[in-house]
Amino acid sequence: MSARDAMVASAAALFRERGVAATSLRDVVEHAKAPRGSIYHHFPGGKAELASAATAMAGDFIGQLLADLLEGGDPAHAIATFVDYWKQSLIRQDFADGCPVAAAAVSPEETDDARATAGRSFARWQGQIADALVGRGVRAGLAADQAGLAVAAVEGALIVARAQHSTEPLERVARQLVRLLST
Amino acid sequence: MSARDAMVASAAALFRERGVAATSLRDVVEHAKAPRGSIYHHFPGGKAELASAATAMAGDFIGQLLADLLEGGDPAHAIATFVDYWKQSLIRQDFADGCPVAAAAVSPEETDDARATAGRSFARWQGQIADALVGRGVRAGLAADQAGLAVAAVEGALIVARAQHSTEPLERVARQLVRLLST
Numbered sequence: 355m356s357a358r359d360a361m362v363a364s365a366a367a368l369f370r371e372r373g374v375a376a377t378s379l380r381d382v383v384e385h386a387k388a389p390r391g392s393i394y395h396h397f398p399g400g401k402a403e404l405a406s407a408a409t410a411m412a413g414d415f416i417g418q419l420l421a422d423l424l425e426g427g428d429p430a431h432a433i434a435t436f437v438d439y440w441k442q443s444l445i446r447q448d449f450a451d452g453c454p455v456a457a458a459a460v461s462p463e464e465t466d467d468a469r470a471t472a473g474r475s476f477a478r479w480q481g482q483i484a485d486a487l488v489g490r491g492v493r494a495g496l497a498a499d500q501a502g503l504a505v506a507a508v509e510g511a512l513i514v515a516r517a518q519h520s521t522e523p524l525e526r527v528a529r530q531l532v533r534l535l536s537t
Numbered sequence: 538m539s540a541r542d543a544m545v546a547s548a549a550a551l552f553r554e555r556g557v558a559a560t561s562l563r564d565v566v567e568h569a570k571a572p573r574g575s576i577y578h579h580f581p582g583g584k585a586e587l588a589s590a591a592t593a594m595a596g597d598f599i600g601q602l603l604a605d606l607l608e609g610g611d612p613a614h615a616i617a618t619f620v621d622y623w624k625q626s627l628i629r630q631d632f633a634d635g636c637p638v639a640a641a642a643v644s645p646e647e648t649d650d651a652r653a654t655a656g657r658s659f660a661r662w663q664g665q666i667a668d669a670l671v672g673r674g675v676r677a678g679l680a681a682d683q684a685g686l687a688v689a690a691v692e693g694a695l696i697v698a699r700a701q702h703s704t705e706p707l708e709r710v711a712r713q714l715v716r717l718l719s720t
Contacts (some may be wrong), residue, residue, distance in 0.1 A: 372645050375550055375559030452643055459700035460635055462555050473700035502694075502709030510693030514685075517642035517656035526685030534717070 356406045358396040360386040365408035369414065370451035374405055374461035374468060405468035409458040413475025420482050429486040430535040431506055437528040441521045452512045480505050487535065501530055504531050541579040543569045548591035553634035557588055557644035557651065588651035592641040596658025599638065603665050612669040613718040616687055620711040623695055624704045632702045635695045663688050670718065687714050 355363070364386035370375040379401055382394050397403040419439065419482035440453075458465065459472040483501035488494055507527045514523040538546070547569035551560040562584055566576050580586040603624065606615035623636075641648065642655040666684035671677055690710045697706040 371683055373556050373558050373643060375556050376645065410691050456696050457643070459696045460556060460640070462559065469700050473591075473702070476697045476700060476706075499709045499713050502706055503547065503690055504711040506697055507611070507690040507691030509696055510689030510691065511685075513639050513642045513696075514656070514659045514689055514693055517652050517659060519656070523659075523685055523689055526682045527689050530682050530686040530717075534713075 356394075357388055359385075361388055361393060361404065362408050363409050363469060365404050366412045366454040367451075369405070369408060369412075369454045369457040371447075373387065373457050374465050379404070386421065388405070393523070398455060402465050402467055405458060405461065405465040407472050409455060409468040409471040409475065412454040412458075413471060413478065416453075416474065417478050420479055424482055424486045427486075427489075429456050429483060429490065430532045432486065433508075433531050433535060434528050437508060437524050437531070440508065441524050444512070444515055445526070452516055453509060456509050476505055476509075485529060500535060507531060540569075540571055540575060542685075544571055544579060544587065545591050545594050548587050549595045549637040550634075552588070552591060552595075552637045552640040553699070554630075556640050557648050562587070568625060585650055588641060588644065588648040589654050592638060592651040592654040592658065595637040596640075596654060596661065599636075600658065600661050600665065603662055607665055607669045610669075610672075612666060612673065613715045615669065616666070616691075616714050616718060617711050620691060620707050620714070623691065624707050627695070627698055627704060627707070632699050635699055636692060639692050639695065659688055659692075683717060689697050690714060 361382055365377065365382045367383055368381055379393050382388075382404065383390055393404070394400065397407070420432070420436060423435050426432060443451075455472045455475045458468040459476070461469055480498070480501045483504055484497040485496070487497035487500060492500070507530075508524075510526040511523040517522060544565055548560065548565045551564055551568055562576055565571075565587065566573055576585065576587070580590070603615070603619060606618050609615060626634075628643045638658045641651040642659070644652055663681070663684040666687055667677070667680040670680035670683060674681070690713075693706075694706040696712040698704060
């Protein structure tokens with residue numbers, strides 16, 4: 355991994371755990387074990403630029419995961435596996451971190467580029483799910499609504515699950531979404 | 538409003554906008570226009586105690602709102618009105634703030650009491666919606682799943698809406714939830 359990539363990955367990891375506002379450039383440099391001055395070499399725009407790059411990386415990663423799952427052709431099954439991915443992630447980290455894109459979505463004015471990047475990531479995931487539903491014969495408007503519900507419900511369930519230290523919120527959402535997207 | 542209540546309300550307002558980790562006691566004192574030392578008089582436990590109180594207050598407020606809406610007897614209509622409440626809130630604040638309980642849910646170890654309080658608030662809201670559904674003849678297990686989906690979807694849609702600077706994510710979720718809870 356290049357020094358730049360390591361900083362981006364460290365930023366995303368810290369955003370997941372403590373949010374964007376509470377993550378300093380110093381935290382990222384320490385986490386990435388990078389030399390102190392190097393962060394401004396790679397990110398002359400400072401935290402705003404780094405936050406944007408980390409959000410884009412995370413959004414692409416999740417988009418690629420969704421694309422792979424949806425390639426199987428069954429949107430309901432894809433969403434069930436997607437929720438299970440998050441469930442395993444929560445368990446592995448003992449409920450200490452969530453979705454880095456959601457963290458960017460609620461970040462303050464200082465990182466408004468990252469916030470906009472998060473908005474585009476959500477739109478891309480929604481579009482991918484909607485396309486798969488349309489491919490199964492669902493009309494476009496309904497497919498967009500169902501895909502919007504799926505993205506929102508998974509993001510919301512991650513937040514409820516962290517607060518409750520339980521995977522149950524994700525399981526409830528998975529059962530409901532599978533039911534909805536199968537019909 | 539008492540000095541203590543003013544600090545709790547200021548904390549909740551700041552959590553909505555910038556999150557818990559990025560809100561300092563100094564920020565709260567300034568926002569509440571309170572004397573500097575008074576915060577430790579009212580909250581000897583410092584930020585952890587204040588965050589917990591603010592989350593409980595917000596959770597109760599939203600729970601009471603939901604109770605009032607559900608009293609009408611139609612869970613689908615109640616959820617539609619609930620989503621509309623959030624839509625108006627986002628528009629009024631130009632998408633700058635979200636749900637204070639969700640902010641507490643993703644807050645770090647330092648405020649783990651507030652996180653647990655958020656978890657109980659989500660559970661209470663879910664229970665209220667589930668009870669209303671059971672009152673309409675839905676079996677308990679399904680009602681709990683549908684209520685869990687509703688809470689998660691509204692919380693998630695608030696995050697997506699902030700990132701996209703648009704009320705559309707909430708509208709999509711409202712249409713789908715109304716459809717689901719009406720049948």
